[in-house]
Amino acid sequence: xxERKPSxxxxxxxxxxxxxxxxxxxxxKYISLSGPVTATQVAAISEATGLKERQVRTLALRYRAxxxxxxxxxxxxxxxxxxxxxxxxxxxxIEALIGEIALKMVSPSRAETAxxxxxxxxxxxxxxxxxxxxxxxxxxxxxxLGEISSSVWARTTMxxxxxxxxxxxxxxYRSEGFLDLVQMDHTRGxxxxxxxxxxxxxxxxxxxxxxxxxxxxxxxYYVSFGDPSIFRCGRAVASALLPKEPILxxxxxxxxxxxYGLFRRLHAxxxxxxxxxxxxxACLRNGIDPDVRLPGPAHLGGHxxxxxxTMVGKLRLLPGAxxxxxxxxxxxxxxxxxxxxxxxxxxxxxxxISIYHNAxxxxxxxxxxxxxxxxxxxxHGRLLPLSVDSDQLFRQFLPSKxxxxxxxxxxxxxxxxxxxxxxxxxxQKIEVSWDERTIQHVYGELDGSFEKMPVTGExxxxxxxxxxxxxxxxxxxxxxxxxxxxxxxxxxxxxxxxQEIHQxxxxxxxxxxxxxxxxxEGTTLADLRAPEKPExxxxxxxxVSELGEDNWLKVEP
Numbered sequence: 001x002x003e004r005k006p007s008x009x010x011x012x013x014x015x016x017x018x019x020x021x022x023x024x025x026x027x028x029k030y031i032s033l034s035g036p037v038t039a040t041q042v043a044a045i046s047e048a049t050g051l052k053e054r055q056v057r058t059l060a061l062r063y064r065a066x067x068x069x070x071x072x073x074x075x076x077x078x079x080x081x082x083x084x085x086x087x088x089x090x091x092x093x094i095e096a097l098i099g100e101i102a103l104k105m106v107s108p109s110r111a112e113t114a115x116x117x118x119x120x121x122x123x124x125x126x127x128x129x130x131x132x133x134x135x136x137x138x139x140x141x142x143x144x145l146g147e148i149s150s151s152v153w154a155r156t157t158m159x160x161x162x163x164x165x166x167x168x169x170x171x172x173y174r175s176e177g178f179l180d181l182v183q184m185d186h187t188r189g190x191x192x193x194x195x196x197x198x199x200x201x202x203x204x205x206x207x208x209x210x211x212x213x214x215x216x217x218x219x220x221y222y223v224s225f226g227d228p229s230i231f232r233c234g235r236a237v238a239s240a241l242l243p244k245e246p247i248l249x250x251x252x253x254x255x256x257x258x259x260y261g262l263f264r265r266l267h268a269x270x271x272x273x274x275x276x277x278x279x280x281x282a283c284l285r286n287g288i289d290p291d292v293r294l295p296g297p298a299h300l301g302g303h304x305x306x307x308x309x310t311m312v313g314k315l316r317l318l319p320g321a322x323x324x325x326x327x328x329x330x331x332x333x334x335x336x337x338x339x340x341x342x343x344x345x346x347x348x349x350x351x352x353i354s355i356y357h358n359a360x361x362x363x364x365x366x367x368x369x370x371x372x373x374x375x376x377x378x379x380h381g382r383l384l385p386l387s388v389d390s391d392q393l394f395r396q397f398l399p400s401k402x403x404x405x406x407x408x409x410x411x412x413x414x415x416x417x418x419x420x421x422x423x424x425x426x427x428q429k430i431e432v433s434w435d436e437r438t439i440q441h442v443y444g445e446l447d448g449s450f451e452k453m454p455v456t457g458e459x460x461x462x463x464x465x466x467x468x469x470x471x472x473x474x475x476x477x478x479x480x481x482x483x484x485x486x487x488x489x490x491x492x493x494x495x496x497x498x499q500e501i502h503q504x505x506x507x508x509x510x511x512x513x514x515x516x517x518x519x520x521e522g523t524t525l526a527d528l529r530a531p532e533k534p535e536x537x538x539x540x541x542x543x544v545s546e547l548g549e550d551n552w553l554k555v556e557p
Contacts, residue, residue, distance in 0.1 A: 023072040155167070182265065194340065207312075222235050233273045422444070
């Protein structure tokens with residue numbers, strides 16, 4: 001059976017409560033809470049109220065179970081709320097059809113579902129063929145659909161994020177104190193940015209936020225055009241760990257941003273970069289527990305989801321804002337209105353973060369996040385250990401892989417990287433990290449530190465993605481050349497070469513057969529016997545008389 005909502009408790013009218021209140025003094029006077037109800041008590045109440053003996057005894061049982069005036073109030077007449085008088089076989093068929101028609105990801109309206117079910121129950125060529133007097137009306141079937149619990153609708157007709165609001169989530173995912181729990185998530189900004197040279201539109205940026213739950217402060221952020229990756233997640237975590245003054249000075253932003261420090265837990269969703277071994281190893285090396293939540297609804301990440309909703313809503317203030325849907329962009333060309341570069345957008349974002357930090361927060365009881373941070377940081381001590389090296393920290397959060405050292409160095413996609421320390425490690429595996437912004441060098445972890453290993457050969461200083469895109473373009477040119485006659489010429493050459501091979505094989509085979517015949521057979525015992533000489537034919541001499549003249553013996557001079 002499909003899980004349904006519990007029947008609602010019927011609400012008693014004011015008139016019925018007043019009737020119960022009028023009866024209450026008499027039952028309180030004559031009916032005791034223990035012992036039998038006597039005929040004398042019943043007669044006294046009946047005489048005082050005008051109720052029949054049977055009604056008095058019924059109300060007495062209700063009064064004893066709950067001795068208040070509400071127990072004596074008249075109940076509404078009719079069937080109980082939520083009950084149905086549907087034949088059990090018909091009800092079973094309706095439940096099966098509801099699961100088949102309505103409880104799926106693309107579900108029709110309830111009215112259409114009821115119409116379809118009613119038709120299938122009536123059809124004389126269908127599987128059910130119930131009589132008309134047993135089949136409920138379409139309105140009754142609609143009421144049955146309305147009684148299905150919202151959790152069943154959510155589980156069968158909605159995605160993981162949408163259904164989260166319709167499911168029960170008891171308990172709380174909470175922080176145990178200052179710098180205990182930080183949540184991280186990514187979103188694509190609803191605004192189009194332009195390049196810094198020609199002011200041509202580039203696309204929408206990705207924004208990563210990290211919020212410290214205890215103070216609701218944005219402890220770190222990162223802005224990029226690239227999709228979330230290990231590299232960008234690492235840059236965002238490093239932004240949260242390190243002070244922001246160098247960034248503010250570089251961008252020329254005059255705001256107070258004191259939020260930074262080493263936190264204990266990093267809570268993130270099931271994105272691939274968060275689950276990667278390199279990212280988790282870097283977190284653990286710095287004393288951070290990578291608390292990746294289980295797959296499913298995102299209600300445990302509600303703090304960061306709400307923060308992202310707040311910050312993304314501010315993007316509508318910018319030129320080039322795309323809006324949240326197509327209707328919001330009706331008649332508005334976001335690409336033509338785009339005007340901000342990535343650096344300008346990052347400066348604007350820092351101002352918005354400052355505004356957020358200095359605004360009262362309801363989860364903090366009206367305190368501002370900056371105010372709460374100052375109070376907690378004052379009694380916390382040093383926020384970041386002195387041993388933390390920013391360069392080493394950034395390199396730890398780069399994507400990495402365990403690679404074998406070859407005689408010509410480390411090989412990554414047809415490129416080789418060399419360092420003199422690799423000479424003694426040929427055949428061994430080392431952990432190699434790379435910065436996707438360049439192919440000029442990688443970092444090898446040797447003896448607990450990262451050594452810079454330059455590339456062997458001449459390569460341009462470009463992003464790895466740009467280099468791979470250029471290589472893909474060259475391969476595409478080769479494929480285009482083959483398609484434009486080159487492939488046909490290759491096919492003809494392959495066929496001619498195969499023909500040469502077949503002809504050579506045939507000639508060689510015939511030559512070998514001739515050689516075998518020429519060499520004869522091997523020696524056997526029969527060949528060792530004396531060979532038989534062939535018989536000479538007899539000589540037939542003619543008589544002299546038959547020879548004629550003897551001038552044939554003369555020799556002419």
